Amino acid sequence: MNDFSGIGLACRRGDRLVFRHLDFTLPAGGALVLRGPNGSGKSSLLRLMAGLLPPAAGTLAWDGAPIAQDRELHRERVQYVGHLDAVKPALTVRENLRFWAGMREALDDQAAAEALARFGIAHLADAPGRFLSAGQKRRLALARLLATGSDLWLLDEPTVALDVATIAVLEDVIAGFRAQGGRVVVSTHSPIDLPGAVLLDMAGYAAPRLTAEELL
């Protein structure tokens, strides 16, 4: 039990139905990898899973209870790292981490230092966000995963701009999270080693030539 699941999901963006009839089940410790061409709906599905976008049809449920019943509770379970890393340019690296963590719980200095060190940016703790390279911003966004507790990580193309060594760190961090019962969903165009992950190919759920009314 304690599965995160979606049944009969459909997603509409603007006047286009992006995908439909999509089901998934993600047990504790499980991983799901979203693949598919540009525009096939990977980011949209992650936003549905985060509770940021309502499905056009179908139900997302946690342990059998629809997440729509209590969006606040669901938001507390989820860490969502999107395309845009949302690093605040005027805050230092440490302050950025505190800002994100502070939305949930106070972050002590040691936890912040450990999270930054794991992603190799401890030496940048006092640097302003605007000084960071693309890969360093991505490392900071991912360090947030370690800074606060959660049950579900939703990662939108997390390896973009990361060097090979840091991709290995991310794989390791995800493995540790899963070993403690965490669930992870990753959208990616590049290889990432997530043992036992279920592959969800978005191409199988697309029907772009029909109108929404015809499909639903």
Ligand SMILES: Nc1ncnc2c1ncn2[C@@H]1O[C@H](COP(=O)(O)OP(=O)(O)OP(=O)(O)O)[C@@H](O)[C@H]1O
């Ligand atoms: N805010 C929006 N309003 C209207 N349409 C949108 C919006 N965001 C995305 N779309 C459309 O929804 C479809 C799916 O987009 P989405 O970003 O989910 O795809 P993706 O598989 O993540 O793509 P990529 O591989 O390029 O990141 C696309 O046709 C896109 O144009």
